[in-house]
Amino acid sequence: MSLLNYRVLEKSNYQGYILKPGAPVKVLQFGEGNFLRAFVDYWFDMANEKAGYNGKVAVVQPIAQGLTQQINQQEGLYTLYLRGSEKGQKVDRKRVISAIDACYNPYNVEDWLKVKVIACSDDLEYIASNTTEAGIAYDPQASLDQAPPASFPAKLTALLYERYKAGKKGLTILSCELIDNNGRELEKIVQKHIEDWHLETGFARWIEKENLFCSTLVDRIVPGRIRDQREVDELNQINGYEDQLLDVGEVFGVWYIEGPAELEDRLPFKRAGLNVHVVEQVAPYKKRKVRILNGAHTGFVLGAYLAGENIVRDCMEDEVIHGFMNKILYDEVIPILPLDREDCENFAAAVTDRFNNPFVDHQLLSISLNSTSKWKARDLPSLLEYQEKFGKLPQALCMGFAAYIAFFSNDLKERTADAILARRPAGDDYQIQDDDWVLDFYWEHRKDDAATLTAAALGNEKMWDQNLNAVPGLTEQVSRDLELIREQGAREAYASVL
Structure with a gap:
């Protein structure tokens, strides 16, 4: 030819x-x-x-x-x-x-x-x-x-x-x-x-x-x-x-x-x-992209994986997980962005199409790589800005934060040279991959109850550049959410905020 x-x-x-x-x-x-x-x-x-x-x-x-x-x-x-x-x-x-x-x-x-x-x-x-x-x-x-x-x-x-x-x-x-x-x-x-x-x-x-x-x-x-x-x-x-x-x-x-x-x-x-x-200026549009597109990924995928999903496209077909993502975007992220709301909503609507791409099997585990720094850059600022603007905590983002902690602490089996081997509720093993010091932290706290682990994680200033236990009500809310994920599963926990 x-x-x-x-x-x-x-x-x-x-x-x-x-x-x-x-x-x-x-x-x-x-x-x-x-x-x-x-x-x-x-x-x-x-x-x-x-x-x-x-x-x-x-x-x-x-x-x-x-x-x-x-x-x-x-x-x-x-x-x-x-x-x-x-x-x-x-x-x-x-x-x-x-x-x-x-x-x-x-x-x-x-x-x-x-x-x-x-x-x-x-x-x-x-x-x-x-x-x-x-x-x-x-x-x-x-x-x-x-x-x-x-x-x-x-x-x-x-x-x-x-x-x-x-x-x-x-x-x-x-x-x-x-x-x-x-x-x-x-x-x-x-x-x-x-x-x-x-x-x-x-x-x-x-x-x-x-x-x-x-x-x-x-x-x-x-x-x-x-x-x-x-x-x-x-x-x-x-x-x-x-x-x-x-x-x-x-x-x-x-x-x-x-x-x-x-x-x-x-x-x-x-x-x-x-x-x-x-x-x-491109800065507001970069903020929109990071908070909506990247923030959506990081905000819902860890809990979705614990709930048994494996690829992003399938999450868009799940009424609860998709609804949870939309609550993060439309109710908690878009209201704090410095751009026209309709423009942001159009961008968020396109995100669903992008996540629903029939040609790409985007693995949730691949998105989970280095989730700590991703959560810090993509979702934590939205959580804190929402709390500052409205004087209350955003329900879905707090639940997403709890899902992050749950993913890093679910039935930990082994600390290998570059990962932690964990087991999700469905019974299959998965690897948690992040910076070594992050993995060391969660391995050291693997036997903590929900309240103790939440307080330790939110208080780790190396992770977040601040002690998040100082945010009014955040430690208690994330701790309750983490307990709910552990007792009823991530999907039921996501459904509880809808």
Whole structure:
């Protein structure tokens, strides 16, 4: 079977939108992995179709090993499947993405020179990146005379310097790395390299005044690979070509870009009617994502596992567990968020679809990994803010807290090198995995009654950065909830707050 390229695609009788080769390169992208190809490249591809953007993406491989050869063999083309649930309906959408022009390996000197030429192009408008959380980091060993400079921020500094010397206009940089204030942190490192490399002050001013470093919030789950080779072979047979870059993401996707209002009109996404938004600050939207999407996971899955469930999708079919999750979100989390309530409720409704994805068997045990730090970051702030705002404790979040303690203390059997072996009420064993000091704490307290364990857990300041026994009524409430879980089971305990 022939490898996907433009000629092969034409012979396959593909009926979807395709941007032919030769369109101007308007985006320079650092990163060629599954996420960027299912997210950033997807949005630009949709803008090409829906808004006539007519722009290609030149991709730079950020590390020495990558996908440059495969991408160029397929002339930038690849098949993207967006799979999931929308309003309760199963969705499986196929799209051949044609936004990528070519990929370059900057560790090849010839490719690095080509990237420099692209960086100075009059057509170039945007630089996008996802070089992982470790990518936005200052490297004091990076230098301008390296070909290329070692780190991503150093490469970016070198390319922007080439553009500055060529007398070109500034660019908009869209940082997608999963750190807070990703764009601002990237700009700080670029300015640090300018200082270290003793580059002219005019360049530093040009960076500050003429370029826009945007912090962004990305939200789409991208499994990337289809692990069943038989399914891959079947899809290739149906498509009429072999695709070494086949990519899979969930249907839901939203991109928040921090910037001035005029940026929304300049970007092609609004004209295309896409779920990409320019906002004054991304922080409230990150808070919404963490508290609703991530907080829902952490808030209900531990008790759901004790109740006998194994995957997230099945929890959405359970009236009690789904109802418990909704009570956390609609009654206790959304009322304290600093965003429009209807907007938050729409986001929460999408969470049900995302959790109900028929293509993903999301194991509750995999979500349980490192639940202590997750509870601290995702659910505890909602619990405390609710109590402060309304002067009472949130029932479902308190029950979720008790379910966390129950999961870590249910019929403990053995402390292994990196886990605790426990047994759930159904009789099967499970592994509790967390930081060693957390596991040591629960193992040491394995014989405690509910009241003693609750007081010890809530009083562990290393876990929560505070003594939660000081929160009025919290210790007593969580202790009662833990006792109820132990006596009647997690499902009955969840039902008691509905």
